[in-house]
Amino acid sequence: MERSSSGMAETAQTGVTITLALAMLLAALGTSIANIAMPTLVEAFSAPFAQVQAVVVAYLAALTVCVVIAGRLGDRRGLKPMLVAGLAVFALASLLCAIAPSLLLLIGARALQGVGAAFLMTLAMALMRQTASEARVGRAMGLLGTVSALGTALGPSLGGLLIPLTGWRGIFWVQVPLAIVALILAIAMLPAEPVKERAPAIRLRSVVNRSLASNLLVNILVAAVMMTTLVVGPFYLALGLGLPATQVGFVMAIGPVISIFSGVPSGRLVDARGSHRVLAIGLALLATGALLLAFLPNGIGVVGYVLSIIVLTPGYQLFQAANNTAALADVARDQRGTVSGLLGLSRNIGLIVGASAMGAVFAFGVGMEEFVRATPSAIASGMRLTFLLAAAMMLAAIAVTVGRSNSAKRAR
The missing domain is CATH 1.20.1250.20 (MFS general substrate transporter like domains)
Structure with a gap:
């Protein structure tokens, strides 16, 4: 009986680990996959490089601005609900990027995608720390580092394969089903948290x-x-x-x-x-x-x-x-x-x-x-x-x- 419950707990932890790793992978993939599409975007929108560069900068800027906000919201409203919300935002933003009819709307959708990525990157780390046993915390953090590196390295390669086949929109279409899968896994696999009463905001100091x-x-x-x-x-x-x-x-x-x-x-x-x-x-x-x-x-x-x-x-x-x-x-x-x-x-x-x-x-x-x-x-x-x-x-x-x-x- 004890072996059975131990096996179930290990299976549940594996599901949690896969979910959080996929969330981190998506955030890293979004960071690097658009870079290789820059020449194609210059041609597609007949825009100068400086304007097209905003497609990359908007994502990074939104990600940088929102990481602390995402963490504070996770502490106040619950890590799982906020990660689920971040995955929903990321999936929606990826769809908006894929169908964007103009460069300006693409830049706006990329900024929204960066907001979602901030929740993914921040809360995946917090949840990994919360769910991992004390003896495996370092291993869990190492896994997130591996997945982040994999996403960063995979982005240009995947983009290079997709752009000749699907055009620049393909690099965003591919992120939509991945985000939906991660969203379903997060809802199903992550442990439920008790409903939090609204607590006073914690001062950073x-x-x-x-x-x-x-x-x-x-x-x-x-x-x-x-x-x-x-x-x-x-x-x-x-x-x-x-x-x-x-x-x-x-x-x-x-x-x-x-x-x-x-x-x-x-x-x-x-x-x-x-x-x-x-x-x-x-x-x-x-x-x-x-x-x-x-x-x-x-x-x-x-x-x-x-x-x-x-x-x-x-x-x-x-x-x-x-x-x-x-x-x-x-x-x-x-x-x-x-x-x-x-x-x-x-x-x-x-x-x-x-x-x-x-x-x-x-x-x-x-x-x-x-x-x-x-x-x-x-x-x-x-x-x-x-x-x-x-x-x-x-x-x-x-x-x-x-x-x-x-x-x-x-x-x-």
């Missing part, structure tokens, strides 16, 4: 203590470094090393593939060794990988770049699993949505910093804004300067983490 603040700050720094590899990498590989576009795409795919396979093992390591120890290992690998990117590719070419990414990427997955586990470890049940939202917000801020500020550092190092006219040595100089700064940022992240650990020991 009461949630963000010194320990969480350091988690959020380090999250910003790490996300900025990872985005730097995505922004600077293609320019260096194409203009600095002279690789053709197909080889650039292949080399750039190595990082996401490593992320997919290293996410769950990273979570298992967190469960076995503890979040603080794994966090330190992850940051050390990130610092080493960034330092290698500053020098190794300029010395031995594309092999040096790949070796650096092989060091850097597992460090990111170790960090992500450990940092998310540590941030949510001692959080009250009615604050998990808010903290998950703050983690998402800090990550998105880091991505924006990496794309803008670190991109500006690269341009400064190259010495000109028109990279096409730059010599390979100038591109190499920009690469070196950018990743020396990235390594310094990771050393700063290590200092913040060590300082927090020392403060915790003194407090005990």
Whole structure:
């Protein structure tokens, strides 16, 4: 009898895990799948690139603005009801994107899709923490990291297959049935929560203590470094090393593939060794990988770049699993949505910093804004300067983490 009930509980947990993983996959897929359609959209709407770029920016902006709001609503109204609402919004927005008759309406629908994605990304993490056993929290966070990486990597590939067959609308049509399936699973599989009475709003100041603040700050720094590899990498590989576009795409795919396979093992390591120890290992690998990117590719070419990414990427997955586990470890049940939202917000801020500020550092190092006219040595100089700064940022992240650990020991 006990075995039977244990088997039923395990089956139920598997259903919950699949549901939350699919929700996270949808949010990540929505982030990356539209990028590859940009040239097609320019032609379809006879619009300049700057206007079409808003199709991507609107999603990211709405996602960034709404992650904390989604978390706070989850804490006040229930995580499951708000995730179900987010999936409904995402499904509707995907449909509106697919049938949009004009670029302006497509941009508006993408913003709505970003709002839905904020609920998916934030509440999937909070619910995973709430439903996972204490012995498997790290594993659960590692799985979400894997799924997020899979969605980000799958987007351009799936879009590249669909656009020649269905046109640009196909990349949004494919998200509609996926969102509907996730919605049905969420209603059927996620455990019911007691109806919440309307509680007074929790002030962010009461949630963000010194320990969480350091988690959020380090999250910003790490996300900025990872985005730097995505922004600077293609320019260096194409203009600095002279690789053709197909080889650039292949080399750039190595990082996401490593992320997919290293996410769950990273979570298992967190469960076995503890979040603080794994966090330190992850940051050390990130610092080493960034330092290698500053020098190794300029010395031995594309092999040096790949070796650096092989060091850097597992460090990111170790960090992500450990940092998310540590941030949510001692959080009250009615604050998990808010903290998950703050983690998402800090990550998105880091991505924006990496794309803008670190991109500006690269341009400064190259010495000109028109990279096409730059010599390979100038591109190499920009690469070196950018990743020396990235390594310094990771050393700063290590200092913040060590300082927090020392403060915790003194407090005990």
